[in-house]
Amino acid sequence: MQRTKQQALMFLLGAVLVGGVLGFSAERVLDRDRRPGDPRRTMYEDLSLTAAQQQQMDSLLDAINCQRKAVLKTVQPQLDSLRAHARREMDAVLTAEQRALIEQRRKDDEARHARGRRRTVCP
Numbered sequence: 001m002q003r004t005k006q007q008a009l010m011f012l013l014g015a016v017l018v019g020g021v022l023g024f025s026a027e028r029v030l031d032r033d034r035r036p037g038d039p040r041r042t043m044y045e046d047l048s049l050t051a052a053q054q055q056q057m058d059s060l061l062d063a064i065n066c067q068r069k070a071v072l073k074t075v076q077p078q079l080d081s082l083r084a085h086a087r088r089e090m091d092a093v094l095t096a097e098q099r100a101l102i103e104q105r106r107k108d109d110e111a112r113h114a115r116g117r118r119r120t121v122c123p
Contacts, residue, residue: 013082014090066122 040061044054072079087106091099 009082010086010089013079014086018090062120065120069120069122 040058044057049057090102094102
């Protein structure tokens with residue numbers, strides 16, 4: 001029973017990782033004209049929010065991010081372990097050239113996400 005759950009989790013994580021890589025690639029190809037910068041600011045501009053609304057939204061989103069961080073903190077080591085295992089499994093299927101390409105995509109994706117993350121200070 002435990003082995004079946006582990007296999008299901010590994011399959012799910014693998015699917016998420018592959019989906020992320022494919023989504024990242026598709027986004028780069030199909031969405032070249034998207035405005036770079038802060039996603040919140042882009043959303044605020046698209047919605048034409050007032051300064052007061054933006055401040056309220058910032059407070060709400062920061063609170064949600066703090067709650068999300070607290071929840072993820074309890075399972076993050078498990079998620080990291082699953083991700084590492086899935087990457088090893090996927091890398092074993094790829095050629096050396098393909099591994100180099102996917103590793104570069106992983107680095108690009110991480111850098112893009114790091115630039116886009118807001119630094120929310122949680123209590």
